[in-house]
Amino acid sequence: xxxxxxxxxxxxxxxxxxxxxxxxxxxxxxxxxxxxxxxxxxxxxxxxxxxxxxxxxxxxxxxxxxxxxxxxxxxxxxxxxxxxxxxxxxxxxxxxxxxxxxxxxxxxxxxxxxxxxxxxxxxxxxxxxxxxxxxxxxxxxxxxxxxxxxxxxxxxxxxxxxxxxxxxxxxxxxxx
Numbered sequence: 150x151x152x153x154x155x156x157x158x159x160x161x162x163x164x165x166x167x168x169x170x171x172x173x174x175x176x177x178x179x180x181x182x183x184x185x186x187x188x189x190x191x192x193x194x195x196x197x198x199x200x201x202x203x204x205x206x207x208x209x210x211x212x213x214x215x216x217x218x219x220x221x222x223x224x225x226x227x228x229x230x231x232x233x234x235x236x237x238x239x240x241x242x243x244x245x246x247x248x249x250x251x252x253x254x255x256x257x258x259x260x261x262x263x264x265x266x267x268x269x270x271x272x273x274x275x276x277x278x279x280x281x282x283x284x285x286x287x288x289x290x291x292x293x294x295x296x297x298x299x300x301x302x303x304x305x306x307x308x309x310x311x312x313x314x315x316x317x318x319x320x321x322x323x324x325x
Contacts, residue, residue: 154176155176156173156174156175158172158173160172160173169208171204175203231252235250
C-alpha cells in the first residue's frame with residue numbers, strides 16, 4: 150500500500166476534459182518522480198510530490214488522434230560510439246517532432262542520484278576521521294586515569310611498606 154493505494158485498486162485519472170478508468174497493476178519508486186524543481190539544476194527533495202501514471206497508449210491516443218511519446222531511452226553496447234549512434238537515431242526519427250536530446254549525464258533523475266552519491270563519498274571519510282579522533286582522545290583520557298590511579302596506589306603501597314619496615318626494625322632493635 151502506498152498513499153492509500155494498492156495493487157488492484159480502481160483509479161480514475163482526469164486528463165484535460167476526459168476521465169480515464171483503470172486498475173493499478175504496479176507501483177514504482179524513482180528519484181526522478183520524488184523531486185520537483187522549476188530549475189532542473191536545483192534539487193529540492195519533496196517525497197511523494199508527483200505521481201506518474203503509466204497507461205495503455207491506445208487509450209490515451211484515441212481522443213487526440215495521434216500517439217504521444219515524451220521519452221525514448223536507448224542503451225548502448227560497451228565500446229560503441231555514442232555520437233555516431235545518436236546521429237543515426239536522429240536521422241531515422243527525422244520525420245518526428247523532437248524537441249531535444251538529453252544524455253544520461255544530463256538527465257534529471259540521474260543527476261540527482263549522482264549528487265547524492267557524491268555527497269556521501271565526501272561525508273563518510275570525514276566522519277571516519279572524526280570518530281577516530283574521538284576514539285583516540287577517549288583512549289588517551291582513560292589510560293591517563295588508569296596510570297594516575299596505579300601511580301597513587303603504588304605510592305601508598307611504598308609508603309606503607311616503608312613505615313612497616315621502620316616499625317619492624319625499631320621493634321627488632323629494641324628486643325635485641
